[in-house]
Structure formats: structure tokens, C-alpha cells
Amino acid sequence: MDLTQALIPAPGVRRRLPEYIARLRTMRTRLPREAPVPSAHNLEQTQQRDAARPEAALFDAPAGAGTALFSLRNASKTFPGGVHALHGVDLDIYEGEIFGIIGRSGAGKSTLLRLLNRLERPSAGQVIFDGRDLMTLDNAALRQMRRRIGMIFQHFNLLSSRTVAGNIALPLELAGTPKEKIARRINELLELVGLTDQRDRYPSQISGGQKQRVGIARALATEPRVLLCDEATSALDPETTQSILALLADINTRLGLTIVLITHQMQVIKAIAHRVAVLDGGYLAEQGTVTDIFTVPKQAITRTLLSEVIGNEIPPGVRERASALVASGAGRIWRLAFKDDGFDRLSLTEISNRFNVEIKLLHGYIDEIQGVSFGSLVAAASGEASALEAAAASIKAHDIILEEVVL
Numbered sequence: 001m002d003l004t005q006a007l008i009p010a011p012g013v014r015r016r017l018p019e020y021i022a023r024l025r026t027m028r029t030r031l032p033r034e035a036p037v038p039s040a041h042n043l044e045q046t047q048q049r050d051a052a053r054p055e056a057a058l059f060d061a062p063a064g065a066g067t068a069l070f071s072l073r074n075a076s077k078t079f080p081g082g083v084h085a086l087h088g089v090d091l092d093i094y095e096g097e098i099f100g101i102i103g104r105s106g107a108g109k110s111t112l113l114r115l116l117n118r119l120e121r122p123s124a125g126q127v128i129f130d131g132r133d134l135m136t137l138d139n140a141a142l143r144q145m146r147r148r149i150g151m152i153f154q155h156f157n158l159l160s161s162r163t164v165a166g167n168i169a170l171p172l173e174l175a176g177t178p179k180e181k182i183a184r185r186i187n188e189l190l191e192l193v194g195l196t197d198q199r200d201r202y203p204s205q206i207s208g209g210q211k212q213r214v215g216i217a218r219a220l221a222t223e224p225r226v227l228l229c230d231e232a233t234s235a236l237d238p239e240t241t242q243s244i245l246a247l248l249a250d251i252n253t254r255l256g257l258t259i260v261l262i263t264h265q266m267q268v269i270k271a272i273a274h275r276v277a278v279l280d281g282g283y284l285a286e287q288g289t290v291t292d293i294f295t296v297p298k299q300a301i302t303r304t305l306l307s308e309v310i311g312n313e314i315p316p317g318v319r320e321r322a323s324a325l326v327a328s329g330a331g332r333i334w335r336l337a338f339k340d341d342g343f344d345r346l347s348l349t350e351i352s353n354r355f356n357v358e359i360k361l362l363h364g365y366i367d368e369i370q371g372v373s374f375g376s377l378v379a380a381a382s383g384e385a386s387a388l389e390a391a392a393a394s395i396k397a398h399d400i401i402l403e404e405v406v407l
């Protein structure tokens with residue numbers, strides 16, 4: 001693998017690399033440094049201001065914002081003994097999307113997932129599935145509802161005494177499905193998950209990845225409307241993780257199946273989720289489309305989780321240089337966040353020349369999620385205060401989020 005491939009794995013970004021490099025080379029422009037010290041306003045103020053201006057909203061509405069399959073309304077869970085696992089969570093999961101729930105250990109992910117299939121009851125608030133409050137269902141309705149919700153687990157939970165085909169057959173047998181239909185369905189499912197040649201093996205005779213494929217086939221046997229994935233790839237090596245995620249993405253596309261996955265790995269979210277909710281200490285820290293959350297994370301917990309997959313944090317050395325620059329009165333520090341072709345349409349050289357400001361790049365990354373480019377650049381900008389304001393406004397007009405960074 002060459003260095004470019006190692007550093008910039010996304011093919012779309014690699015393709016456009018020469019163009020980006022040419023662009024970066026032309027960004028540094030030299031102009032007089034007579035800028036007065038700017039009044040730094042912090043990130044929160046910027047966010048509040050942008051939130052108050054709907055025209056500033058850069059990114060898309062939730063994918064598939066149509067029918068909500070699940071809705072949590074002010075849902076809380078307190079366990080006996082007083083552990084508050086979830087606090088007033090509000091979220092909607094739409095039909096046909098892959099919805100990720102991420103958080104550190106103890107954040108409340110499993111509890112939230114268990115509320116969705118009513119393995120746990122909320123202490124307060126509502127959990128609504130397909131328009132019905134789960135707390136109002138009697139046992140028969142609950143059984144029927146659970147048949148429409150498939151689930152896969154970190155440790156697969158297969159029956160060791162049954163073959164691959166026998167494990168897949170189990171939910172169908174429990175549902176009283178006729179034998180011929182079970183046989184037909186097993187064949188379809190084995191083909192779907194790529195295990196046709198493993199049908200008579202026992203769980204002890206197959207790999208972890210193959211076990212999870214059996215788990216997926218079993219979960220899909222009763223043709224559910226949604227698949228809940230409980231840390232489904234956490235016990236797998238990176239390569240097998242990729243193949244299971246690819247299978248889940250394929251199932252989502254081909255069958256239109258809604259998928260809800262909980263994970264502590266941002267790579268999993270990056271690989272397949274359309275939208276994501278970030279949990280922190282039982283609170284919903286933030287939620288949004290994956291590209292929005294990756295491009296403009298609003299909460300510290302999200303930035304920490306993201307640092308696992310992208311160089312979002314400004315390195316200490318860069319931070320020091322930027323602080324010195326601001327302290328000397330030489331400029332402001334901007335973070336430019338963009339997605340799609342937002343950056344392609346911007347020429348910082350042109351902005352620098354037009355407004356008589358100097359813009360120096362300090363730090364940044366450009367990456368790609370599911371075919372959508374996104375990135376963030378930190379730059380030092382200097383010039384007259386009014387010129388900087390005008391330059392910032394012009395950059396924002398290119399569908400780029402510009403925030404002043406307070407160091």
C-alpha cells in the first residue's frame with residue numbers, strides 16, 4: 001500500500017488529492033499585518049447564532065424523514081437501587097434507515113436498546129413502535145410485536161446443539177411455521193448471508209464472522225421490520241467486522257430493513273450508519289446525520305469519540321502556535337467545516353485577495369463517509385476587523401460552517 005493510500009483511505013478523496021494539494025499550495029498569501037486584536041466569540045455563541053438563522057443551516061434533514069418506526073418521548077430508566085441509566089431521551093428512528101447509538105461504557109446504550117423491544121420498561125416517558133405505545137400492549141400483542149423485531153448479539157447466542165440450519169430454523173419453529181416453508185426460508189437466508197455451504201456445521205465448527213452471519217439469518221427468519229444490533233461486531237477482528245458491516249448495509253439496501261445498532265466504536269458508525277445518537281451518562285448528548293456529526297460535532301463527548309477515527313482535535317503544538325498568533329494581535333483562528341463539494345467551490349486565495357486578509361492553514365483533514373466528502377480545516381486569519389468579518393461572511397456563503405476557535 002502506498003503512503004497516500006495509508007493516509008487517505010477514502011478512494012473519492014484520493015482521486016481528488018492532486019486538486020486538493022494544488023488548492024492548499026495556493027492558500028498562503030502574504031498581506032500586511034495591521035489587524036487589531038479581534039473580539040473572540042466562543043463556539044457556543046457561534047452555534048447559537050447559526051441555530052437562530054435557519055438560512056445558515058448547512059446540512060440535510062434526517063434521511064428518510066417520513067414514518068418514524070420507533071419514537072422515544074422523554075424516556076427515562078431508573079433501575080432499582082437508584083441507578084439512572086437514561087434521562088428524558090427524545091428520538092425518532094425512521095423506517096429504512098441505519099440508526100447508530102454510540103457512547104462509552106455505562107452510557108445507557110444497552111438500556112436504550114432493551115427499551116425498544118420492551119425487555120425493559122421505561123420508568124417514565126413513552127416508547128412507541130409503529131405508532132403504538134409499547135406499555136399499552138398485552139402479552140399477545142407484545143409477542144407479535146417482538147416477531148417484527150429481530151436482534152443480534154455481541155456473542156452471537158447460538159445454540160451449540162443445533163446446526164447452522166437448525167439455529168436459523170428456531171424462530172420459525174417457535175412461530176409454528178409449516179416445515180416446507182421453513183426449509184424454503186432456510187435456503188433463502190443461507191444464500192443471503194453467504195453460508196449455503198455451512199448449513200450442516202455446528203457453531204463450534206465455524207468462525208466468529210460466520211457465527212454472526214448465522215445470527216443475522218436467524219434474526220431475519222421471521223421477516224422483521226427492524227434489526228437491533230447489540231455490539232454486533234465488538235467480538236470480531238477488523239476484517240471480519242468490515243464484512244459483517246458490509247452485509248448489514250447490503251441487507252438495509254436490498255430489503256429496506258431498518259437497522260438500529262449500538263456500539264462504542266465510531267468506525268462502525270462511520271462505516272454504515274445514516275444517523276447517530278450520542279449518549280453520555282444516560283443523556284442524549286446530540287443526534288444527527290453521520291456526516292453532520294462528523295463534520296461539526298457539538299459536544300465534547302462526541303469530539304472525544306470521534307478522535308478515534310479522525311484527527312479532529314487540534315494538536316498541542318499547533319494550538320500553541322495559534323495561541324501565540326492570537327496573543328500577538330496578529331489574527332483570529334477559524335475552523336472551517338464542510339461536506340460534499342463545499343470546499344471545492346471555495347478559493348481561499350480569491351477570498352484573501354478580495355478582502356485583503358491573510359489566511360494560513362494550521363491543521364485539518366479531509367475524509368469521506370459513504371461516498372460523501374467531509375472535512376475540517378483550522379486556519380489563522382489576519383487583517384482589518386471589518387475585512388475579516390466580510391471574508392468570513394463570504395466563506396459561509398459557500399455552504400461552509402465557519403466558527404471562531406477559542407484556544
Ligand SMILES: Nc1ncnc2c1ncn2[C@@H]1O[C@H](COP(=O)(O)OP(=O)(O)OP(=O)(O)O)[C@@H](O)[C@H]1O
Nearest residue numbers: 079083085103104105106107108109110111112264
Ligand atoms: N439491571 C440493572 N440493574 C441496575 N443497574 C443497571 C442494570 N442494567 C444497567 N444498569 C446500569 O445502568 C447504566 C447504563 O448501563 P448500560 O448497560 O445501558 O450501558 P452501556 O452503555 O450499554 O454500557 P456497556 O457498553 O458497558 O455495555 C450503568 O450504570 C449500569 O451499571
